[in-house]
Each structure stands twice: as C-alpha cells, then as structure tokens.
Amino acid sequence: MADLTVSGFSACPACDAAPLAQRLADRAEVAQGTLILSLPTAHCATCIADVEAALSGHPGVRHARVNLTLRRVTVDAPGLKADDLIPVLARAGYEAHELDPDALAATTADRQGRDLLMRIGVSGFAMMNIMILSVAVWSGAQDATRDLFHWISGAIALPTVVFAGQPFFRSAWMSLRAGRLGMDVPISLALVLASAISVFETMQSGHHAYFDAAVMLCFFLLIGRYLDHRTRAIARSAAAELTALEVPRATLLADGAERVVPVAALRPGDLIRIRSGARIPADGRIVEGRSEIDRALLTGETLPVPAAPGQMLSAGEVNLTGPLTLRVTAAGRDSSLARLTALVEAAEAARxxxxxxxxxxxRAYSPSVHLMALCSFAGWMWATGDLRLAVNIAAAVLIVTCPCALGLAVPAVATAASGRLFRRGLLIKDGTALERLAEIDTVVFDKTGTLTLGSPVLVSLDSLPADLRPAARAMAEASAHPLSRALAQALADEPAAALTDVVEHPGCGVAARWGHRTLQLGRAEWLGAGDDEADNPHSATWFAVEGREPVRLDFADALRPGAADCVARLRGAGLSVMVISGDRQAAVADLAGRLGIGAYHAGVDPRGKEAIIADLSAEGRRVLMVGDGLNDTAALARAHASISPASALDAARVASDMVLTGVDLAPVADAVATARCATRRIRENFAISIAYNIVAVPLAVFGMVTPLIAALAMSLSSITVTLNALRLRD
Amino acid sequence: MEILSILIPVSLALGAAGLAAFVWALRSRQFEDPKGDAERILNNRWDDRPRPD
Structure with missing residues (x-):
C-alpha cells in the first residue's frame, strides 16, 4: 500500500514527448506468426464468439483467442498481416487496430501478478488447514493434543510465512534502508514476532499460539497487494496499448533513394519526404512541394495553413494535400516537440x-503502532517483571493493529472504481487520480479535438444548387483535404459526375473540366472570390463553375458525441465549465454558445493555457483539464487532475491522469461522480478500520486478546471493508 | 483420539491437493482473462463436444 503512488509511467511526460521514437529506435523485429489486435468495442460473449469465428474462418488463421479483460485478440496466423485481418473483423462489425507485440511484451507476461497470486494461494490453503486445527484448540483441546496441533500448525505456518511474506519483508527492508518507517515494517515485525513467539510457546506447552494469525495476516494483506497491482497492471497495459498504436517512422531521401528509418535516426541536414496525410516527424524547412498544413494538435487552429518552399514546419503538424520534401533543422530532443519539455517540467513541479x-x-499509522507495542511491553515488564508475558502482549498488540483492513481499504475501492470507469471507457493511469478528481470544482476543456472531433462537417448544403451537386461530389473525391472529404461525405447520396483533367493544386484546391466547363474547388483567393475569414465561425471553401457565381461552402467542426450531455451534467453537479482554445475568437465563441458555456478564452498559446490554469489554482480552484493537443500538454500537467482522449498525441496522454478510450465524452462526467463516490468509500473504510482498532487495541494492551479474538477481528474487518468497496460496482 | 492419526493426514492431504490444483491452474494461465471466462460460459458453441485443439 505504501507504494500505491509509485506510478508505472515516466515521472516526466516531457521526456516521453520529446523523442517520439527513442524507445522505438532499437526495437526488435515483430515475432513471426503472432498478431495482436486491439478490440475496443468487444464486451460480451457474443463478441468473443463472433470475433473468434470470423478470424478462424479466414484462410491462414490457425488459432484466434480473445482476451476480454484486455480487449485484445491474439491471432496465430503465419504469413498474414494485420491489414489482412482488420477488414475481416470490420465486416463482422468490430473495430480493430494493430498492436505492436514488442511494445506490449512487458505487460502481457504479468509475472509479478502471477507471483502474488501464487503467494495468495499458498497462504490461503495454509490458512484453511491451520484453522481446522486452531478451531480444535479453541474449542478446548488439552495438553498433548493441543501441543500436537500447535506443532502441526507451526510446520505448515513457518514455511508459508517465509514464502508468502517475502513481498512484505523485502519492502520493509528497503524502506528501513532508506531510513523510512513504511507500512511494511510493522507488518513484517508482526509476522516475525508472531511466528517466533508461537514457536517458543509451543515448545513450552503454552496455551496460545498465533500461527493462524500470522498466516491470515499474509493472506489478507496479499489480497490488498494483488488488487493494487492488478489495477495498475491493467491501466499500464492499456496505456502501452495506446502507445503501440503509433509507430513513428520517416522516409529519408539519401543518394537519390527513399529509405524508411526510425524518427530517432534523423539528423539535422537530412532530407525527408512527407506524403500527404502524414504527420511531420521533425522540424524542418520546405525544400520542394506545396501543400496545406493542419496545425490543430500544436495550436488548436482548425483551419489548414498553406505551405510553400522556404517555410518552416514543426514536428507534430500534419501534411494534408501535396507531398513535401523537408530539410531537417532539428530532430528528436532538439525539435519543437521537445521545447515543450521545459514548460511541462515546470508545470509539473508547480503542481x-x-x-x-x-x-x-x-504516515500516522506506523509510528503509533510501534509506540503502542513498545509501551505495552514496557508497561507489563514494569508491572509484572514477566518477560514472556510482556513479549506475548506486545506481539498481540502488533497482530491486532496489523493493517489488514487498512491495507484493503484503498486497493479494494480503487479496483472497484477503476473497473467501473474502464467499462465506461475511461482508463485511470495514476493511483491518486481518483482522489484528486474528487476534489475538483472547475473543468477546463480544450476545443479542437476534445469538445469537437477535429473533423469538419458541411453545414451549408442548401447553398449548393442541386444541378451542381454531382460535379461537386466528383471534385471533392479527387482530394484528400479534410474539407473535400467532408464535402464528399455530405454528398454521398448524389451520383458522381464524370470529370476530366482533374488536377490538385496543393495549397489552393482542385481544378477539373466537366464537359466544356472549367470547375474549381478551393480557397477563396485562388478562385478570386472575396472573403473575410476572421469573423466567420466556420471554415469555408468555394466551389466555382465557369459562367456561374462561386458558391461558398461552410463547414463546422463536428461536436464530439456526448459533449453537450457531459457539459450539462458537469454544470448540474455544480462545477464551473470553461473553454480554452488556440483557435480563432469566432470559432470558439460559436462552440461555447452551442454548448451553453459562458466562459471561454480564444487564441491562447500553450504558455497562456498553462498560465490560465495557474491563475485559477492561485485563486484556490481545483481544475480538471481535458485536452488532446501538444499545446495542452503543459496545462494538463499543471492542472489538479487531467483527462485526454485516446486520439490525443502521445505527449498529452502521458501528461494526463486518465485517458478516454472511446470517442464519447460522457465518461468524463461519470468519472467525476465515481471519483467522489470512491473517495467517500475510502474514508468510510478508514473509519471502519479505525473503529475496529478502537475496540481491539485496548483489549490487546490489557492482555485480554486470545488468538480466537484476533482471528475474528481480523477477518471481520477485512470482509466489511471489501464489501463496502464492492458497493461501488455496477 | 486414535482417529486423529488418520484424520489429520487426510485433512493435510486434501489441503495439499487443493493447493496443487491451484498451482496447476495458475501455471496453465487460467487467471489471465477472468472477464472473458465469465462470458465464455454463456456461449453454447462447444456444449456438445469439446473444442478441438
């Protein structure tokens, strides 16, 4: 329990952010034949059967097995690639993503978890056997029979304690060496003292032996330890899964040939080629090509920016329309991605x-337990002068105060709460995240990619004359630009006209001929149509047909599903909601208006976002930051608690405490409610264990505790605490 | 009380057998996917004959 806060993640998100690919640079080749696919939507028996049947029916697949706990399927299919199988699953109605088995290697083989389970099993069976004998002793076995039972109990208990108690002994030794008095020190002391005294008493034909207590202590405490481990392991493997989804590589141009290399291998001066639709892997200057650049993840702007030779681009931006050749100016740790490092580090330190x-x-527990045991020992020595009696009573105090309930109080609740949130699509990465989330009073959202999906939707279909729609659809399909794709999607029901001479002018638009007429779809300046972008909340593109008035097409950023509901529920819970975005004033105001959010800041840079969060904290507010972009990273690290969607950049996900696994934003509101509930349960559990100690400790100090009372109190309090935690499940 | 000389070894043997079964289950990775196992029992695909390996 003392190590509850030791997170399995890097302490510094920026370190993970900077070299997007450092960890991937020397990755070994993927194991032959075995594929691992992530199944984010699988949730029931039918899903398992469907997925396994669909995959097993595909030629070349030898074996497929779904793991529903991790929402993954492992496929044994030599010679097949993930790209062959993902469409098979898509036809069966399941979303699937390829996962990198190497990135997951550390989490699939959960050796520590199985090790703990083994110790729980051994101590459990030992406890049952000893209890049979102990019940006989408690119900009145005398003399030789009692001694025999004690000896047998000891023969079972001693090896069990030596084996099952190792996690406690090891961590107690480590905390002692570090000069601290951790929770495991009194636990280890109680285990050792109880075993030693029981052996001594048995040799002296004493009445009481605490073998059952020692083993029971191991059993309950190991369960708490295992729950704690399991919660963290599941979160860790899911986080590793998110990382495994992204494989950063760059296309290097050297000696006139293209070569795919890991991003970490890029050096300043290298020439790299960036195809349209790809993320820019390193900072650089455009040498050749024209295109448009999506900077949403860096700045929050929704409108693409034109790019031409000579212009500087930053790592993390996305190239949209035309291929570009880039001269690398800074890579890895020097890139603009890494420049956020200092900002994030400072933000974390400030939190x-x-x-x-x-x-x-x-912290309160360990010293007071030692003090109490020592006092009762000294008191009884002084009063009776009987060393054997005094040691016995000191041991009883240690056993009775042992934190069975305390050790289960937090992990049991955390397991129940994180399980509940995981089923709703939220992943908890940090042990203290729930407690921090329960304290928040202000929620700050990023706009692009968080409240919205970051993908445009056509809102002015009516302005497009019906006779031009087939031509518009055919034009739109000729380009990969997000606005074109949105237009094509909006016109999906129209027939497509036959066009000739289709040419994409990167950075401008698409031109084509329709019969004898010239068509243009693209930017206002290129078509010669006057337009003032700044006041319009929508992104726009123009469609011109020779001899007709150009038509303006408006696009709005689609709201993330559940966004309106989530904002309404958060406000209903008495939290103040705010939007901070790097986008234009008009676009942010429009969105805030649609969601009924009164407070918003537009055109804010990353430093400004962090400053706003810092100001709010200085006012005494506890802020929950929800964001996805690199420009949110520092704000995420600075806020009291933070959530990012799975579509966010690696750096943002690492900086946040929780990750939304689905598209829906509604789990954010669930998370706040569940966190408040969980913290209440944790406090109740502490109250239960304290109440039990208030009854049991005086009995122990005054020498009235028998092994029977110790066993009863220990199991009753542990079971009460666990049941209380389970009330959280749904 | 002579019965103890039979009953105690019997109870110890039963406990050891249970522990052995648990160790076997753990080694053969039967605790890897508790949620999936809970759902698989609802599937009647292999009810009539076991799944061929």
Whole structure:
C-alpha cells in the first residue's frame, strides 16, 4: 500500500514527448506468426464468439483467442498481416487496430501478478488447514493434543510465512534502508514476532499460539497487494496499448533513394519526404512541394495553413494535400516537440506532489503502532517483571493493529472504481487520480479535438444548387483535404459526375473540366472570390463553375458525441465549465454558445493555457483539464487532475491522469461522480478500520486478546471493508 | 483420539491437493482473462463436444 503512488509511467511526460521514437529506435523485429489486435468495442460473449469465428474462418488463421479483460485478440496466423485481418473483423462489425507485440511484451507476461497470486494461494490453503486445527484448540483441546496441533500448525505456518511474506519483508527492508518507517515494517515485525513467539510457546506447552494469525495476516494483506497491482497492471497495459498504436517512422531521401528509418535516426541536414496525410516527424524547412498544413494538435487552429518552399514546419503538424520534401533543422530532443519539455517540467513541479489518503494514513499509522507495542511491553515488564508475558502482549498488540483492513481499504475501492470507469471507457493511469478528481470544482476543456472531433462537417448544403451537386461530389473525391472529404461525405447520396483533367493544386484546391466547363474547388483567393475569414465561425471553401457565381461552402467542426450531455451534467453537479482554445475568437465563441458555456478564452498559446490554469489554482480552484493537443500538454500537467482522449498525441496522454478510450465524452462526467463516490468509500473504510482498532487495541494492551479474538477481528474487518468497496460496482 | 492419526493426514492431504490444483491452474494461465471466462460460459458453441485443439 505504501507504494500505491509509485506510478508505472515516466515521472516526466516531457521526456516521453520529446523523442517520439527513442524507445522505438532499437526495437526488435515483430515475432513471426503472432498478431495482436486491439478490440475496443468487444464486451460480451457474443463478441468473443463472433470475433473468434470470423478470424478462424479466414484462410491462414490457425488459432484466434480473445482476451476480454484486455480487449485484445491474439491471432496465430503465419504469413498474414494485420491489414489482412482488420477488414475481416470490420465486416463482422468490430473495430480493430494493430498492436505492436514488442511494445506490449512487458505487460502481457504479468509475472509479478502471477507471483502474488501464487503467494495468495499458498497462504490461503495454509490458512484453511491451520484453522481446522486452531478451531480444535479453541474449542478446548488439552495438553498433548493441543501441543500436537500447535506443532502441526507451526510446520505448515513457518514455511508459508517465509514464502508468502517475502513481498512484505523485502519492502520493509528497503524502506528501513532508506531510513523510512513504511507500512511494511510493522507488518513484517508482526509476522516475525508472531511466528517466533508461537514457536517458543509451543515448545513450552503454552496455551496460545498465533500461527493462524500470522498466516491470515499474509493472506489478507496479499489480497490488498494483488488488487493494487492488478489495477495498475491493467491501466499500464492499456496505456502501452495506446502507445503501440503509433509507430513513428520517416522516409529519408539519401543518394537519390527513399529509405524508411526510425524518427530517432534523423539528423539535422537530412532530407525527408512527407506524403500527404502524414504527420511531420521533425522540424524542418520546405525544400520542394506545396501543400496545406493542419496545425490543430500544436495550436488548436482548425483551419489548414498553406505551405510553400522556404517555410518552416514543426514536428507534430500534419501534411494534408501535396507531398513535401523537408530539410531537417532539428530532430528528436532538439525539435519543437521537445521545447515543450521545459514548460511541462515546470508545470509539473508547480503542481507539487499530491499526498494520497493512503499515504497520510500510513504516515500516522506506523509510528503509533510501534509506540503502542513498545509501551505495552514496557508497561507489563514494569508491572509484572514477566518477560514472556510482556513479549506475548506486545506481539498481540502488533497482530491486532496489523493493517489488514487498512491495507484493503484503498486497493479494494480503487479496483472497484477503476473497473467501473474502464467499462465506461475511461482508463485511470495514476493511483491518486481518483482522489484528486474528487476534489475538483472547475473543468477546463480544450476545443479542437476534445469538445469537437477535429473533423469538419458541411453545414451549408442548401447553398449548393442541386444541378451542381454531382460535379461537386466528383471534385471533392479527387482530394484528400479534410474539407473535400467532408464535402464528399455530405454528398454521398448524389451520383458522381464524370470529370476530366482533374488536377490538385496543393495549397489552393482542385481544378477539373466537366464537359466544356472549367470547375474549381478551393480557397477563396485562388478562385478570386472575396472573403473575410476572421469573423466567420466556420471554415469555408468555394466551389466555382465557369459562367456561374462561386458558391461558398461552410463547414463546422463536428461536436464530439456526448459533449453537450457531459457539459450539462458537469454544470448540474455544480462545477464551473470553461473553454480554452488556440483557435480563432469566432470559432470558439460559436462552440461555447452551442454548448451553453459562458466562459471561454480564444487564441491562447500553450504558455497562456498553462498560465490560465495557474491563475485559477492561485485563486484556490481545483481544475480538471481535458485536452488532446501538444499545446495542452503543459496545462494538463499543471492542472489538479487531467483527462485526454485516446486520439490525443502521445505527449498529452502521458501528461494526463486518465485517458478516454472511446470517442464519447460522457465518461468524463461519470468519472467525476465515481471519483467522489470512491473517495467517500475510502474514508468510510478508514473509519471502519479505525473503529475496529478502537475496540481491539485496548483489549490487546490489557492482555485480554486470545488468538480466537484476533482471528475474528481480523477477518471481520477485512470482509466489511471489501464489501463496502464492492458497493461501488455496477 | 486414535482417529486423529488418520484424520489429520487426510485433512493435510486434501489441503495439499487443493493447493496443487491451484498451482496447476495458475501455471496453465487460467487467471489471465477472468472477464472473458465469465462470458465464455454463456456461449453454447462447444456444449456438445469439446473444442478441438
């Protein structure tokens, strides 16, 4: 429990952000024949059967098995590639993504978890056997029979404690060496003292032996340890899964040939080619080609920016329409991605380290337990002068105060809460995230990619004359530009006209001939249509047919599903909601109006976002930041708690405490409610274990605790705490 | 009380057998996908004969 806050993730999001590919540089080749696919939508028995049947029916697949806990399918299919199987699953109605088995290697073989389970099993069976004998002793076995039972109990208990208690002994030793008094020190002391005294008492034909207590202690505490481990392992493997989805590579132009290399291998001065639709891997200057650049992840702008030779581009931007050749000016740790490092580090330091409830409890607990045991030992020595009696009572105090309930109080609730949120599509990455989330009073959203999907939707279909629609559809299909794709989607029901001489002018638009007429689809300046972009909340493109008035087509950024509902529920829960975006004033105002959010800031740069969060914190507000872009990273790290969608950049996901696994934004509101509920349960659990100690400790100090009372109290409190935590499940 | 000399070894043997079964289940990775196992029981595809390996 003391290590509850040790996260499995890098302490510094910026370090992960900077070299997008460092970790991938020396990655080994993918294991032959085995494919791992992520199945984000699988959730029931039918899904398992469908997926396995669909894959097994595909030629070349030898074996397919779904793991529903991790929402993955492992396919044994030598010679097949993920690209062959993803369409098979898509036809069966399941979304699937390829995962890199190497990136997952560390999490699939959960050796630590199985190791803990083994120790739980051994101590469980030992506990049952010893309990049979102990019940006989408690119900009145005498003399030789009692001694025999004690000896047998000891023969089972000693090896069990040596084996099952290792996690506690190891962590106690480590905390002692570091000069701290962790929770595991009194636990180890109780285990050792109880075993030693019981052996001594058995040799002296004593009445009481605590073998059952020692083993039971191991059993309950190991369960708490295992729950804690499991919550973290599931979150870690899912986070590794998100990372495994992205494989950053760059196309290097050297000696007139193209070569695909890891991004980490790029050096300043290298020439790289960026095809349209690809993310720019390193900072550089355009040498050749014209295109448009989507900078949404860096700045929050929804409108693409034109790009021409001589212009500087930053890593993380997306090239939209034409292929570009780039001379690398800075790569890896020097790139603009890495320049956010300092900002994020400073933001994290400013937030400070959060002290979890469990830590606060264990800080108060360890010294007081040692003190109490020592006092009762000294008191009884002074009163009776009987060393054997005094040691016995000190041991009883240690056993009775042992934090079975305390050790289960937090992990049991965390398991129940994170399981509930995971089923709703939210992944908790940090142990203290739930507690911090429960305290928030302000929610700050980023706009592009968070409240919206970052993909445009046509809103002015009516302005397009019906006779031009087939031509417009054919034009739109000729380009990969997001606005073109949105137009093609809006006109999907129209027939497509036959066009000739289709030419895409990167950075401008598409031109073609329709019969004898010339068609143009693209930017206002290129078509010669006057337009003032700044006041319009929508992105626009123009469609011109020779001899007709150009038509303006408006696009709005589509709202993320559940966004309106989520904002309404957060406000209903008494939280103030705010939007901060790097986008234009008009676009942000339009969105805030649609969602009924009164407070918004537009045109804010990354530093400004962090400053706004810092100001809010200085006012004493606890802020939850929800964002997806690189420009949000520092704000995410600075906020009291943070959430990012799965579509966010690696750096943003690493900086946040929780990740939304689905598209829907509604789990954010669920998360706040669940977190508040979970924190309440944790406090209740602490109250239960304290109440039990208030009853049991005086009994122990005054020498009235028998092994029977210790066993009863220990199991009752542990079970109560676990049941209380389970009330959180749905 | 002579019965103890039979009953105690019997109870120990039963406990050991249970532990052995648990260790076997753990080693053969039967605790890897608890949620999937809970759902698989609802599937009647292999009810009549076991899945061929």
């Amino acid at each position: 400070g380290r959060y002290t979890s409830l469990a830590e606060r409890a264990s």
